Amino acid sequence: MLSTLFNWRLVLALIAILIVSGTIGYSRYLAKKIENEERQKVEQWVQAGTFINNPSNTDVGLAFHIIQHTDVPIIETTERDSITAWTNLDSTNVAAGWLPSDSLRVAHYNTYLRAKLRSFKSANTPIELTLDSTHHNRYYYGPTPLLQEVRYYPLIQLGIVGLFIIIVIMLLRSSYLSTQNHLWAGMAKETAHQLGTPVSSLEGWLEILRDIPGTETVVPELEKDVQRLQLVSDRFGKIGSKPKLEPRNLVEQVGGMMDYVRKRAPGKLQFTLNTQQKTSVIVPLSPPLFDWVMENLLKNALDAMEGRGSITVDLQEGDNEVIIDVTDTGKGISRQNIGNVFRPGFTTKKRGWGLGLSLSKRIVEQYHGGSLSVKNSEPGKGTTFRVVLKK
Structure with missing residues (x-):
């Protein structure tokens, strides 16, 4: 299943690369084509303006048509880049048309026009029109909205493709985890079935x-161990099924599990249960599954101490919740491993599947609505x- 998931990711990545590469290439081709057409429009616009300003030309209908239907933003300057006219700029900042109505307006909009002029200079080479031996005009122009949309289109499509790939990977991962959970549940139920005969x-x-x-x-001691095997069998048999929660005394539940582990703990170990002088704390529990959680935490503490040290369980009751802290004096967890301790399959032991803490976290959070950290x-x-x- 992992190899299948990996192959799917590889295929999706290749498809995304092909789509994005093709889109970027074609968009750049379209952008270049539009750029050339816009430059031709500006050149025609300049020629049309020159034609209109020539007194000897009487038929200026076509020239006016070209000027009125050119949508490219243009700024006209002198040879020293002093702004003399503009067109197709934001009407809220500058007046549309060839020339400003007065010099005060030029001064008023100087900041806006200068910013646009700097932008146009960096975008395109200006078109120059020679007036005489010492004077000529320059026509700077910028991109139209259509050209800007074409340039941004690949980024938008890249985002859409990326989002699509993320959704597909999440769906594949969800399917994989669901299959994995069904597999573990099936193995657990079969284990419970196999345990039934020797226990009987x-x-x-x-x-x-x-x-x-x-x-x-x-x-009596053998009987406790047989009952323990029955409890383990019952736990495995219930995996995959929604457990039934019932009000239980948490002090007795935790204390009973500590007594069981204490009698079977190797070496010189000290067990302490602090309940803040409370003898009864009622919490909705699934007793077999919660015992599994406490057993895993206590056994992990035993493994960490290697026969020497102490295990302390502090139980604190609040208004809406109960906190249980299980503390050991063992070797601790390195900082890089703290984020992995609840990951299925992770273990620092020489033996083990690395499932104890992962299952414990699932039992506490999914079945009891609490948290384990x-x-x-x-x-x-x-x-x-x-x-x-x-509570």
Whole structure:
């Protein structure tokens, strides 16, 4: 599936490159063509103006038509670039037509016209008209709205293509994650089914051991382990199904899991549960799934300490939520790995699938509406995981 997703991304990237390259190439061709046509229009406009200003010419109808139907913005200057006329500029800033009505208007709009003149100079080479041996006019011109749209069109299309590719990749990724989730759910249910037979067999052997003298201290502990296997089987069987939440005493729930882990913890470890002197904190829970979360957090703490240290669980009740901080004095998490600890498949252990924290986060956030995060961690000093549950 990963290779398929990668191939799809490669194909989409190639298609995007071809589309954008073709669009940019064709748009540049159109822009160049429009630029040439606009220059021809300016040249015709200059010639038409010269024709009209010649007293010997009486038939100026065509010249007037050319002047009136030219949409290219033009600024006329002297050989020293002093502005003498303009056309097709913003009517709110300058008056339309060949010449300004008075010198005051030229002074008033000097800043706007000078800015436009600088822009036109950088855009195109001016057209010059010789008046006599010492004087000539220059005609600077800028792009029309059509030419500007053609130039910006590739950027707009690039954005559309990019958005399309992002949406397709997100849909493909969503499909991949959905398939992956179904696969894990199927494997979990099959595991629960396979566990059922040996667990039932162990229950039968426990009943036989009860009748054997001298096993009074062994049987209760074995029974707890069998019940634990039943709980694990029940958890796996419920993966993929929406759990049913029920009001439970969080103090008893957390305390019971700590007792279970404490009795099976190797080395010299100290377990502490701080409940702010509360004996009952009622929270809606799925007991089997929440126990899984606490077991994962406690076992991760055990692995981080390697047989020595302490594990402290602080339980704080607020008005609308309950906070559970699980703190260890282990080796901590490096800064570059903190962002990856909840990613499926990530692990720093020699053995393991790297799914414990990922599944725990999903259980807390998707099924219980809470949050699971790394509150803080410092290499060599320890880590604190924080669970927040709604009351």
